[in-house]
Amino acid sequence: MSKYIGIFFVYLFIGIILYFVSGSFLMTGDNAAEEAINTFGFIIIVFLSFLIAQMYYLIHSICLLSYLPRKL
Numbered sequence: 001m002s003k004y005i006g007i008f009f010v011y012l013f014i015g016i017i018l019y020f021v022s023g024s025f026l027m028t029g030d031n032a033a034e035e036a037i038n039t040f041g042f043i044i045i046v047f048l049s050f051l052i053a054q055m056y057y058l059i060h061s062i063c064l065l066s067y068l069p070r071k072l
Contacts, residue, residue, distance in 0.1 A: 008053035015045040 019041055 004053045004057045007056050008049050011052050012046060012049040015049055016042070019045055 023038065023041070
């Protein structure tokens with residue numbers, strides 16, 4: 001399970017870094033709309049990182065099930 005938690009945090013940090021690097025080029029100034037966009041963008045990055053980690057878990061589980069012996 002720690003493997004998938006690690007995958008989650010790796011994708012989370014990569015997503016946050018890319019979000020703020022690309023956001024620094026596109027957004028200038030401090031206003032409420034920019035803060036709202038940053039907040040929702042961060043939430044989306046967290047949810048997508050969680051989804052990616054869950055997909056890794058699902059794929060790994062399916063691969064393990066294919067190796068189990070089958071009853072006839």
